[in-house]
Amino acid sequence: MKYSLLKYAENKRFFNVGDNIQSLAAKQFLPRTDVLLNREKLAEYEGEKTKLIMNGWFTHNIHNWVPSNAIDPLFVSFHMNNTAAPFMLSDKGIAYLKKHAPIGCRDKFTAKTLQEKGIDAYFTGCLTLTLDSYKVDDSERGDDIYIVDPLYNYPRKQKVFYNFKAIVRSTLNGKIFQLKKKQKHVKNFIDADLLKNAKSVNQEPNSNTYSDDEKFAMAEDLLHKYARAKLVVTSRIHCALPCLALGTPVIFVNGFDSFVDSCRFDGILELFNRVDVNTKTGEFTTNFNLKGKIDANTMVKNLGLHHALAEPLKEKCKEFINK
Numbered sequence: 001m002k003y004s005l006l007k008y009a010e011n012k013r014f015f016n017v018g019d020n021i022q023s024l025a026a027k028q029f030l031p032r033t034d035v036l037l038n039r040e041k042l043a044e045y046e047g048e049k050t051k052l053i054m055n056g057w058f059t060h061n062i063h064n065w066v067p068s069n070a071i072d073p074l075f076v077s078f079h080m081n082n083t084a085a086p087f088m089l090s091d092k093g094i095a096y097l098k099k100h101a102p103i104g105c106r107d108k109f110t111a112k113t114l115q116e117k118g119i120d121a122y123f124t125g126c127l128t129l130t131l132d133s134y135k136v137d138d139s140e141r142g143d144d145i146y147i148v149d150p151l152y153n154y155p156r157k158q159k160v161f162y163n164f165k166a167i168v169r170s171t172l173n174g175k176i177f178q179l180k181k182k183q184k185h186v187k188n189f190i191d192a193d194l195l196k197n198a199k200s201v202n203q204e205p206n207s208n209t210y211s212d213d214e215k216f217a218m219a220e221d222l223l224h225k226y227a228r229a230k231l232v233v234t235s236r237i238h239c240a241l242p243c244l245a246l247g248t249p250v251i252f253v254n255g256f257d258s259f260v261d262s263c264r265f266d267g268i269l270e271l272f273n274r275v276d277v278n279t280k281t282g283e284f285t286t287n288f289n290l291k292g293k294i295d296a297n298t299m300v301k302n303l304g305l306h307h308a309l310a311e312p313l314k315e316k317c318k319e320f321i322n323k
Contacts, residue, residue, distance in 0.1 A: 001048075001049055001050070001051060001072075002034035002035055002047070002048050002049065002050035002051070003030045003031060003032055003033060003034050003035075003050060003051050003321070004033070004034065004035040004036070004037045004050040004051065004052040004071070005023050005026060005027055005030065005033045005035075005036055005037070005052075005053075006019075006022075006023050006026070006036075006037055006038075006039050006052070006053075006054075006055075006056065007023070007036040007037065007038055007039070007212050008020070008023075008038070008039055008040075009038055009039070009040045009041075009060070009061075010207035010208060011207060012207065012208075013206070013207055014204045014205065014206060014207055015204070015205065015207045015210075015215070016203065016204055016238075017203045017204070017205065017215065017218055017219050017222065017238075018203055018236055018237070018238030018239070019039075019056065019057075019238075020215045020216050020218070020219035021128060021131075021219045021222070021223065021238045021239075021242060022055055022056045022077075022126075022127060022128055022238060023056075023216070023219075024131070024216065024219055024220065024223070025055065025077075025126075025127040025128045025130055025131050025242075026053040026055055026127060026317070028130070028131070028133050029053065029314075029317040029318060029320075029321050030051075030053075030321060031321065034050065035047060035050055036212060037050075037052060037071070039056070039058070039059060039060075040059060040060055040061035040064060041061070041064060042059075042064070042065075042066075042067035042068060042071060043064045043065065043066060043067055043068055044064070044068065045067070045068040045070055045071055046068065046070060047070060048070070049070055049072060050070065050071055050072065051072045051073075051074070051320065051321065052067075052071050052072065052073050052074070053073075053074050053076065053127070053317060053320070054067075054073045054074060054075045054076070054078055055076055055077035055078065055106070055126070055127040056077065056078075056079065056106075057079045057081065057264075058078065058079065058080055058084065058088070059084060059088065060084075062084050062087035062088055063087070065087070065088050065093055066092060066093055066096040067096075073100055074316070074317065074320040075097075075100055075101075075102075075103040075104055076104035076124050076127060076313060076316055076317065077104060077105075077106040077124050077125065077126050077127040077128075077313070078103055078104060078105050078106060078110060079105065079106040079107055079110050079264055080105075080110045080113060080114070081260060081263065081264065082109070082113075082259060082260060082263050083260060085113050089113075089114075089117055094117050094118070094119060097114060097117075097119045097121075098118070098119055098120070101119055101120035101121070102120040102121060102122055103119060103120065103121040103122075104121075104122060104123075104124035104313075104316065105121055105122065105123055105124060106124065106125065106126050106127075106264070106268075107123070107263065107264050107265065107266045107267050107268060108123050108266040108267035109263040109264070109266040109267075110263075111123045123267050124309060124312070124313055124316075125267065125268065125271075125306065125309030125310070125313065126237070126238075126241045126268065126309075127313055127317075128238055128241040128242045128245065129241055129242075129244060129245050129306045129309055129310040129313065130245060130310050130313050130314050130317075131223065131242045131245040131246065132245045132246065132247070132310070134220075134223045134224065134227050134242075134245075134246060135227055135245065135246050135247055136227045136228060136246075138247075140227075140228055141228050141229070141230065141248075142228050142229070142230065143230050144199055144225070144228065144229050144230060145194065145197075145198040145199065145229065145230050145231045145232070145233070145296065146198065146199045146200075146201055146225065146226065146229050146231075146232045146233070146234075147190070147194075147195070147198045147199070147200050147201070147232075147233050147234070148200075148201040148202075148203060148232060148233070148234035148235075148236055148239045149201070149202060149203055149204065149234060149235055149236050149239075150182075150186050150190070150233060150234065150235050150253045150255075151182045151185060151186060151235055151253060151255045151277065152204070152235050152236070153235070153255065153256055153258075153261065154181055154182035154185070154255070154279075155181065155182070181282075184282060185255070185277055185279075185282040188277075188282050188283075188284060188293075189253075189275050189277070189284050189290075189293055189294060190233065190293055190294045190295075191292075191293040191294060191295035191296075193295065193296065194293075194294060194295050194296055197296070198233075199225075201222065201225075201239075203222070203236050203238070203239060205218075222239075223242060223246070226239065226242060226243050226246055226248050227246045227248060229243075229248050230249070231248075231249045231250070231251070231298065231299070231300070232248055232249070232250045232251070233250075233251045233253060233294060234250065234251075234252065234253065235252070235253045235254070235255065235256075237252075237264075237265070237268060240252045240272055241268070241271075241306075243302075244271060244272075244302055244306040245306065245310065247302070248302075249273075249299060249300045249301065249302060250272065250273070250300075250302065251272070251273050251274070251275060251288075251294065251298075251300060252269070252272035252273070252274045252275070253274075253275045253277065254269060254274050254275065254276045254277065255276075255277035255279050256279075257279045270305065271303060271305050271306050272303070273286075273287065273288040273300045273301075273302070273303065274286065274287050274288075275290075275294075288300055
């Protein structure tokens with residue numbers, strides 16, 4: 001029996017380091033990694049029988065579903081987006097998921113979607129909640145505050161000016177005229193001095209630049225940094241969720257207003273101290289006691305709700321690997 005780990009196909013512009021962080025969460029349960037399997041090409045695998053923890057977003061290549069019979073899958077922290085579900089839940093897709101049920105789902109939306117098709121499914125939360133293996137003693141925690149892609153879903157230069165087609169599309173849909181909106185809204189709830197002095201992280205670097213080994217090294221480096229941070233402010237769930245596991249105080253900035261985004265947060269958002277932003281006006285509310293703006297002296301205590309999800313996930317993965 002072999003043991004496999006997911007790797008990820010890049011789009012033409014960027015790749016998401018959060019995907020690699022999700023794979024690191026799975027890797028910690030494997031005795032070794034024999035094969036890196038492309039998430040978008042699981043149907044094509046023809047090697048020796050291999051175990052694979054199937055956590056994360058499935059799938060962009062909706063016409064290449066279902067995975068090969070040579071893959072022995074564990075479905076935990078599985079997310080099926082509303083855009084993919086109509087294609088993935090064909091008769092063939094439903095039969096496959098029923099065969100490998102129960103299906104542990106990253107969010108309650110996915111669990112409900114599968115249940116409506118008669119598939120035994122339940123909510124697990126995200127496997128990155130088990131990344132306390134990267135946790136350090138509090139004596140190693142420094143004074144660094146990280147601001148990681150707040151409101152990254154807002155229009156930004158890298159995507160608007162990617163090529164001529166993107167410029168035309170952004171002009172027609174009005175996004176090109178909203179390039180200053182993110183900066184304006186972020187300043188409403190983060191102090192200007194903190195924006196200037198905090199460490200800024202982009203979890204969506206340019207594609208076609210790094211090898212798989214370099215991407216995993218990048219993901220590990222971020223986990224080591226977050227583990228030692230004083231505070232993290234982010235809109236990336238695969239920054240915020242690991243921070244809960246690491247014991248790092250984290251504030252999640254929720255400025256998502258499309259169902260494509262909000263469906264993947266169902267059951268997850270309540271785990272965080274949050275800033276909820278009105279994407280039209282920039283007005284915000286919080287579910288914690290914030291006086292003024294987030295600054296260098298802001299301290300929050302994580303809610304601790306993730307433990308009830310993390311411990312069963314660990315046991316499920318250990319049982320699957322040891323079986």
